[in-house]
Amino acid sequence: MPVPYIRHAIHDDEEALSRLDRVTWSPLHAVTPRPQPPYDPFFNERFGPRDHLVAELDGTLVGYVRLGYPTSLACNSHVRQIQGLAVAETARGAGVARALLRAVQDEARQQGARRITLRVLGHNTPARGLYESEGFVVEGILPEEFLLDGRYVDDVLMGRGL
Structure with a gap:
């Protein structure tokens, strides 16, 4: 099986990233409604290409992770937050998500971060297992924070130290 190639996103990736975001949408991880045309741009004022690492297999973009700040407060600037992770169905099981998680932690360290955090829906057992296997621990739970498809979800x- 080929090893995922991880790199920073570029503007030319926008269409592929937008398409990937739409086809990987799932109530397992999304708190927003399924995207409908006309689609919003993938890159925006808040998140541009440099805020994304992408994964390629055999030259095809198959995943991404978005890295940002959890808040705009200066006293919180030592923390980075994973604010999106997606892997194409065809690339699942090839180590893409794990490679992206490891690369984004390296990126956060290079940016001077001391911690990295993320938020995951309580019912997303596969993602929680992956994060735990990469050293992330549960630091808090907001019970029944979202009402998704008629169910309340935590x-x-x-998070973890870097």
Whole structure:
């Protein structure tokens, strides 16, 4: 099986990233409604290409992770937060998500971060298992934070030191 190639996103990736975001949408991880045309741009004022690492397999973009700040407060600037992770269905099981998680932690360290955090829905067992296997621990739970498809779902806060 080929090893995922991880790199920073570039503007030319926008269409592929937008398409990937739409086809990987799932109530397992999304708190927003399924995207409908006309689609919003993938890159925006808040998150541009440099805030994304992408994964390629055999030259095809198959995943991304978005890294940002959890708040705009200066006293919180030592923390980075994973604010999006997606892997194409065809690339699942190839180590893409794990490679992206490891690369984004390296990126956060290079930016001077001391901690990295993320939020995951309580019912997303596969993602929680992956994060735990990469050293993330549950640091808080917001019980029944979201009402999704008629069910109340916990918002789980996870993090780790760098």
